[in-house]
Amino acid sequence: MRTVPSIIHLDMDAFFAAVEQASKPSLRGKPVVVGGLGGRGVVSTASYEARRFGVHSAMPMAQARRLCPNAAFLTGRFEAYRRNSEIVMALLRERSPLVEPLSLDEAFVDLEAGPYGPALRDAGPGEGAQLVLAVAEDLRADIVEHTGLTASVGAAGSKLMAKIASEQAKPDGLVLVGIGTERDVLSPMPVRALPGIGPATEQALRRAGLATVADLAAAGPEELVRLLGRAHGAGVHAMALGLDDRPVVPDRDAKSVSVEDTFEVDLADRDRILREIDQLAARCVRRLHATGRSGRTVVLKVRRFDFSTLTRSETLRGPTDDEEVIASTARRLALQVDVTGGVRLLGVGVSQLADFTQEDLFAQLERAERAEREEREESEPEPAVAAAVEEPPAARRWWPGQDVTHAELGPGWVQGSGVGRVTVRFETPDGPPGRVRTFAVDDPELEPSGPLPLRPGVE
Incomplete structure (x- = not known):
């Protein structure tokens, strides 16, 4: 048993929505909802302003729109979330090498394993608790300085109680559970x-x-x-009873998770091959779930009739353990492989493993893009009349919340698009709310861009 509440649990406050508000001055203090915007989309994160209307994560997006029709409804900007998560995790690792990420915005830290360890072990219970509080407050201040975002922190003698304490601390607070007070x-x-x-x-x-x-x-x-x-x-x-002796575990040994099958009779039918890939993907996902992992790279292994073995891989926008995303990616890879003559073995795997997943958001965007492709393919005219039909080449690339830049007006973000037009607000994280302009969707001066840092010049 620990004598000092030296395990902390950090949880960023409404992380995805908070990143959007920090990136977009015009949205600060206003309700923001991030998630899948399609008919079957669900809420990934809602800002605290939106939560006052009853919007919460995992809620159908259609219901969120009814509850809070004036909110800004945005798709996810995965690169922006990942970049800011990396900043936060680096600040945690300055406090201890034992950092256990649970998601992009959540982690456990064992302070006794870091530079404060000797002082914590030598301190009495009261002095140790005060030192933990000081370290946690400095951490929260550093996160604000480097990202402009707020975090809630719980400190306790176990992971269980630290997690419960951080829930009590929300939003933007710090709660410490003293050793011996767990039952109370x-x-x-x-x-x-x-x-x-x-x-x-x-x-x-x-x-x-x-x-x-x-x-x-x-x-x-x-x-x-x-x-x-x-x-x-x-x-x-x-x-x-408040009993929990689980250690903070920063890394796991496995580098990948995969499954494969060898067939008694070579498979020559591509539809049968794709069905087998779906089954392998389902088994692979069950293994991921069993280990609590997710992965960013999907790998397909194919051994052909002549014993030649090919591998194909695709790296996704972020870690996922969503079966549909992994299966559709593996099927897409299979279409790149010549299976003439038959297939002896198939394998599906996931690498670049992580201890977290943002599967709702990543999977929703994957499904939305696939549905859009399928709808477009179904509506494409026959080749004989295709030349007579013109479609704006950039019509499908603008998503609400997407980062863009204009050759003359500079960086901004998409507020919405439709009927051949796209509306952009031009503003930066360190500036005032910006002006709004509307363009043709195929305007050559308007281009997608990467996210800007929330704190320019801060390393």
Whole structure:
């Protein structure tokens, strides 16, 4: 058991939406919703201004539009989120080499493994807690200085309590749970406050008269095992007592996750090959889920009838463990391979592994782009009349929130597009709200661009 609450959990506040507000002065203080904008899109992140209207993550985007019609609805800018996440993670690693990322905007840190370790181990409980608070406040200030974004931090003697403390700290706060006070903090909380207790488990517990964490602790392990099963029940009881000895784990050994099958009879039919790839992708994703990993590069392995082996790979915009994204990418790679003569072996793998995934946002954009391609292909005229139909060449490239630059007006972002026009607001993170201009979608002076740093000149 630790004598000092030296594990911290950092969670960036409404990260995706906050990056958008920091990037776009005209959106600061206003409701912003980031996610998939198609008919089946869901909310990835909502700003706190939007949350006041009842908008929350995982909500259907159509419902979010009804609740908050005046919000700015934006697609994700993955490169901007990744860049700012890297800045935050680098600041965490200055405090300790033991940083365990859970997502782009969330991580555990073990301060005893870093430069403050000797002082923390030598300090008494009170002095150690004060040092942890000072380190956490400096960290939060550094994040604001380098990114302009705010973070909530929880500090405790375990990962469980640090996570719960950071939830209490939201937004833009710091909460420390002292050693020995874990039961006092947990007891009045509803059972849903514990990790791993979702709606179904909550209902099962409520039917048994267990509504608070104190009820779970008093029920005892046998009762919880009877209600929830051996592994889950025992784990829930330990959490209810505030017991958690999981270490902060910065790296994992596996470099990739893959599955493959060798066929008794060579496969020569391309449709059959694509079906097998779908099944392999599903198995690969199950392995990813089992290890809690995601990956950025999808790899297809093909061994042909003559025992020659080919590999093809595609690197995605960010880490994902979404089955549809991985399967569609592997199928796309398969179309690049000559399977004449038959295929003896197929394999699907994922590399560039990460301890996090932003699968909702990445998968939504992948699906939206694929749906748009399919719709466009279905609506394309026959070759005989194609020359008589003109389509604006850039009509499909403008997404709400997308970074652009104009040859004369400079950097800006897309507010919306349609009917052959695109509306752009020209502003930068360090300037005032900018002016709005409208262009033809194929205006040669308007081009997509990369994200600007939120704090120009700050390293």
